[in-house]
Amino acid sequence: MSLDAVFNAKSIAVVGGSEKPGTLGRALMENLLFGGYKGRVYAVNIRGDTVFGHPVFRRVTDIPDEVELAVIVVPARVVPNVLRDCAAKGVKAAIIISAGFSETGEEGRKLEQEVVSIARKAGIRIIGPNCLGVYNAHNRLDTIFNPSDRQGKPKPGSIAFISQSGALGAAILDWFSLVGLGMSKFVSYGNAADVDEADLVEYLAKDPQTRVICMYIEGVRNGPRFVEAARRAARKKPIIALKAGRTPRGAAAVTSHTGSLAGEDRIYDAAFQRSGIIRARTLEDLFAKAKALSLQPPAPGDRIAIVTNGGGAGVIATDAVEALGLKMADLSPETQRILQQKLPPHASWRNPVDVIGDAPVERYDAAVRAVMQDPQVDAVLVIFLFQSPALDAPRAVEMMDAMNREFTKPLIACTPGGEHAAKHARLMEERGIPVYSTPEEAVLAIEGLVRYGIILRKLAGSQ
Amino acid sequence: MSLDAVFNAKSIAVVGGSEKPGTLGRALMENLLFGGYKGRVYAVNIRGDTVFGHPVFRRVTDIPDEVELAVIVVPARVVPNVLRDCAAKGVKAAIIISAGFSETGEEGRKLEQEVVSIARKAGIRIIGPNCLGVYNAHNRLDTIFNPSDRQGKPKPGSIAFISQSGALGAAILDWFSLVGLGMSKFVSYGNAADVDEADLVEYLAKDPQTRVICMYIEGVRNGPRFVEAARRAARKKPIIALKAGRTPRGAAAVTSHTGSLAGEDRIYDAAFQRSGIIRARTLEDLFAKAKALSLQPPAPGDRIAIVTNGGGAGVIATDAVEALGLKMADLSPETQRILQQKLPPHASWRNPVDVIGDAPVERYDAAVRAVMQDPQVDAVLVIFLFQSPALDAPRAVEMMDAMNREFTKPLIACTPGGEHAAKHARLMEERGIPVYSTPEEAVLAIEGLVRYGIILRKLAGSQ
Numbered sequence: 011m012s013l014d015a016v017f018n019a020k021s022i023a024v025v026g027g028s029e030k031p032g033t034l035g036r037a038l039m040e041n042l043l044f045g046g047y048k049g050r051v052y053a054v055n056i057r058g059d060t061v062f063g064h065p066v067f068r069r070v071t072d073i074p075d076e077v078e079l080a081v082i083v084v085p086a087r088v089v090p091n092v093l094r095d096c097a098a099k100g101v102k103a104a105i106i107i108s109a110g111f112s113e114t115g116e117e118g119r120k121l122e123q124e125v126v127s128i129a130r131k132a133g134i135r136i137i138g139p140n141c142l143g144v145y146n147a148h149n150r151l152d153t154i155f156n157p158s159d160r161q162g163k164p165k166p167g168s169i170a171f172i173s174q175s176g177a178l179g180a181a182i183l184d185w186f187s188l189v190g191l192g193m194s195k196f197v198s199y200g201n202a203a204d205v206d207e208a209d210l211v212e213y214l215a216k217d218p219q220t221r222v223i224c225m226y227i228e229g230v231r232n233g234p235r236f237v238e239a240a241r242r243a244a245r246k247k248p249i250i251a252l253k254a255g256r257t258p259r260g261a262a263a264v265t266s267h268t269g270s271l272a273g274e275d276r277i278y279d280a281a282f283q284r285s286g287i288i289r290a291r292t293l294e295d296l297f298a299k300a301k302a303l304s305l306q307p308p309a310p311g312d313r314i315a316i317v318t319n320g321g322g323a324g325v326i327a328t329d330a331v332e333a334l335g336l337k338m339a340d341l342s343p344e345t346q347r348i349l350q351q352k353l354p355p356h357a358s359w360r361n362p363v364d365v366i367g368d369a370p371v372e373r374y375d376a377a378v379r380a381v382m383q384d385p386q387v388d389a390v391l392v393i394f395l396f397q398s399p400a401l402d403a404p405r406a407v408e409m410m411d412a413m414n415r416e417f418t419k420p421l422i423a424c425t426p427g428g429e430h431a432a433k434h435a436r437l438m439e440e441r442g443i444p445v446y447s448t449p450e451e452a453v454l455a456i457e458g459l460v461r462y463g464i465i466l467r468k469l470a471g472s473q
Numbered sequence: 474m475s476l477d478a479v480f481n482a483k484s485i486a487v488v489g490g491s492e493k494p495g496t497l498g499r500a501l502m503e504n505l506l507f508g509g510y511k512g513r514v515y516a517v518n519i520r521g522d523t524v525f526g527h528p529v530f531r532r533v534t535d536i537p538d539e540v541e542l543a544v545i546v547v548p549a550r551v552v553p554n555v556l557r558d559c560a561a562k563g564v565k566a567a568i569i570i571s572a573g574f575s576e577t578g579e580e581g582r583k584l585e586q587e588v589v590s591i592a593r594k595a596g597i598r599i600i601g602p603n604c605l606g607v608y609n610a611h612n613r614l615d616t617i618f619n620p621s622d623r624q625g626k627p628k629p630g631s632i633a634f635i636s637q638s639g640a641l642g643a644a645i646l647d648w649f650s651l652v653g654l655g656m657s658k659f660v661s662y663g664n665a666a667d668v669d670e671a672d673l674v675e676y677l678a679k680d681p682q683t684r685v686i687c688m689y690i691e692g693v694r695n696g697p698r699f700v701e702a703a704r705r706a707a708r709k710k711p712i713i714a715l716k717a718g719r720t721p722r723g724a725a726a727v728t729s730h731t732g733s734l735a736g737e738d739r740i741y742d743a744a745f746q747r748s749g750i751i752r753a754r755t756l757e758d759l760f761a762k763a764k765a766l767s768l769q770p771p772a773p774g775d776r777i778a779i780v781t782n783g784g785g786a787g788v789i790a791t792d793a794v795e796a797l798g799l800k801m802a803d804l805s806p807e808t809q810r811i812l813q814q815k816l817p818p819h820a821s822w823r824n825p826v827d828v829i830g831d832a833p834v835e836r837y838d839a840a841v842r843a844v845m846q847d848p849q850v851d852a853v854l855v856i857f858l859f860q861s862p863a864l865d866a867p868r869a870v871e872m873m874d875a876m877n878r879e880f881t882k883p884l885i886a887c888t889p890g891g892e893h894a895a896k897h898a899r900l901m902e903e904r905g906i907p908v909y910s911t912p913e914e915a916v917l918a919i920e921g922l923v924r925y926g927i928i929l930r931k932l933a934g935s936q
Binding site for chain 2: 175396430
């Protein structure tokens with residue numbers, strides 16, 4: 011059954027909806043009424059009254075229209091009755107934000123089981139409990155209730171994020187919004203009483219607005235099901251996961267956090283390998299790869315070419331390429347010939363190609379074109395030290411845009427520096443070229459493109 | 474002999490100084506005349522005329538006053554004669570920005586030797602040739618000639634930066650200025666014909682404005698001398714080095730960039746170990762450690778405590794601590810007792826201490842105080858997910874400020890997120906607490922404090 015009622019509901023009941031300042035119920039009503047969401051929104055509250063001029067219904071069953079999704083923030087003990095009403099009303103899905111379930115011990119576990127059993131009988135899918143819920147950047151269906159003065163929400167884009175941790179997920183939303191990364195759908199799924207990682211991966215695999223699926227997980231509920239779902243999804247779009255609890259002490263912390271069994275890390279490594287999931291080492295790695303995979307195609311191989319106007323940055327990038335097990339491309343004789351012809355004598359026409367500090371855009375153009383055309387190159391990293399007096403940044407943006415249109419080969423940029431560099435990095439990104447501020451981060455990104463290429467070739471050759 | 478004439482010259486001759494737009498000579502005159510530098514500045518140019526209303530002298534010897542430092546941007550072939558004039562004038566140091574020396578081949582090498590020989594006879598110290606020169610943020614002695622619309626210059630601070638690569642160094646200056654990191658002195662020393670890494674480390678070790686010495690190097694000119702200089706310096710202040718050319722292909726790139734012999738990487742590892750140099754893995758690592766060491770004391774040991782309001786971020790930090798070979802502190806029974814008393818039932822009083830999502834500042838205060846007091850804890854990382862409705866960010870800044878004043882133990886913060894988080898991160902940093910945007914980066918920083926503690930104890934026990 012689809013999770014469309016969760017992410018694309020046309021009508022929502024906020025159970026616990028309220029106008030009372032400082033309540034989650036108010037925050038949710040504000041998000042849904044004033045945040046750009048176009049569906050119908052009903053407040054349900056046993057206290058009655060009105061919310062921002064809208065009538066409040068005492069029970070979900072009192073709502074005169076159809077309700078697709080219930081967002082529930084009432085105390086845990088009341089939730090079973092709310093769900094019975096939802097069942098009677100024909101609600102299709104519920105996001106249970108309320109805490110006080112299995113994460114609190116035996117009694118909570120029983121309550122959670124009761125809720126799931128009511129939902130299952132009625133065919134209601136549940137996100138949560140004990141979660142932040144969802145943020146759909148495209149239709150502004152948004153249950154992330156943190157105050158808007160401290161919680162940024164990203165612009166629409168193509169990266170989906172599944173987070174087992176609500177608080178970390180909120181910080182990631184906030185960070186996406188700061189750096190201008192676009193998101194398709196975000197979901198904090200809490201205790202995963204019903205909908206789990208596998209369901210979400212399956213749904214997002216089919217979601218046309220999602221090009222990349224990112225995950226923060228501490229464990230998975232059903233290993234074999236997850237592996238199968240991920241394996242099917244990975245044929246369509248890349249999945250990048252940060253699995254925390256890698257170390258013994260980290261695994262212990264996982265148990266006291268989400269109660270997941272972190273399990274032997276090698277087992278996760280093997281499962282990810284089998285699923286075609288790209289495993290991120292760090293949050294930075296996750297973000298770097300997600301951005302690259304949302305904008306650029308997978309690389310046909312692992313041979314990287316680097317063009318730079320600063321030798322030092324080129325050496326750092328070269329070290330990173332080799333340290334990650336990628337290869338520095340051996341440029342073809344034809345490419346070397348072109349570079350020798352077009353670059354000044356003290357430039358380096360070996361890879362990394364150093365167009366040197368006084369390079370104008372024309373010199374970059376010649377060098378980038380040569381390596382983009384080279385059949386011995388699978389992906390290209392262009393480093394711009396935009397501090398150089400010789401380098402016209404707006405024209406460099408145009409040059410990269412043209413290269414990106416002309417060639418299908420993955421193209422990535424790195425622009426270390428300050429404001430001027432960051433400004434032109436943003437312009438390149440608006441044109442579909444992912445940009446990074448350090449050479450190492452750029453190479454982590456390229457690694458994602460190379461890894462996804464390998465995954466696609468592997469999955470294509472199997473069932 | 475001191476390099477004071479380089480970094481603190483009271484009078485400077487710009488040889489090649491000019492008003493002609495687009496020239497280095499003009500950029501240098503603008504920097505020194507209008508950038509805040511308080512010493513005397515003389516333009517020297519064979520063409521005569523005036524520069525911004527100041528008379529231009531045809532030769533250095535024509536300047537009627539004393540000249541401490543010559544900054545030279547005339548063509549390479551003219552430089553020997555300029556240096557002869559400098560010798561006659563009693564100039565103490567010269568920054569030779571001009572390229573066209575040993576980096577270009579045999580002829581250039583001879584020219585460079587001639588220049589050095591003139592300088593040595595006259596007791597003139599030389600920075601360069603083929604370099605950007607220096608930036609002293611405290612007195613604005615600034616020869617970094619990139620246009621000011623694309624080259625940021627950092628505010629005064631306590632981090633010194635030595636860069637073998639000019640272009641990368643410029644990008645680093647630019648980045649420091651973007652993120653608000655303070656710098657003491659920067660130097661791009663080019664071909665190191667005279668002043669080399671060892672001289673610079675020696676000088677900066679004695680510089681009262683420098684608390685941390687950072688280096689980007691591709692090779693060192695005189696290994697044993699460098700090791701000795703670093704070893705003496707490391708007793709006084711931390712040295713962090715990014716040595717590029719770690720991998721075979723990176724080493725090859727180094728040879729075509731600075732002509733340095735990158736050498737076997739293990740040899741550098743051993744030399745750094747012996748010198749007490751902290752080796753950075755990446756630029757990000759270098760920056761993370763430099764900031765921490767500029768603000769916080771070295772850690773007395775490697776036992777880390779983590780306090781967080783988000784379990785996921787705590788798990789990620791715990792993984793990072795263990796992956797880097799640091800230890801998660803086992804909290805003392807007394808600390809555990811306090812935490813059990815002051816934290817709610819679902820919080821975690823094991824390390825990582827999870828004060829959970831609804832924690833107000835008071836709860837953080839109790840937890841941070843408890844681990845700061847714990848004799849079984851050597852350094853503390855506090856993670857704030859400032860998106861939480863319960864957490865008052867300005868009061869959290871005050872709390873951290875108070876802890877930082879009350880205890881001498883290293884204290885570091887991590888504030889993942891967007892604008893609101895970044896704003897309060899800056900406020901914490903102004904109060905001397907280094908802040909990072911991901912848990913992994915924060916742990917890299919703590920590793921720097923731990924490593925420098927180990928280095929100090931080791932050097933104290935040796936000659």
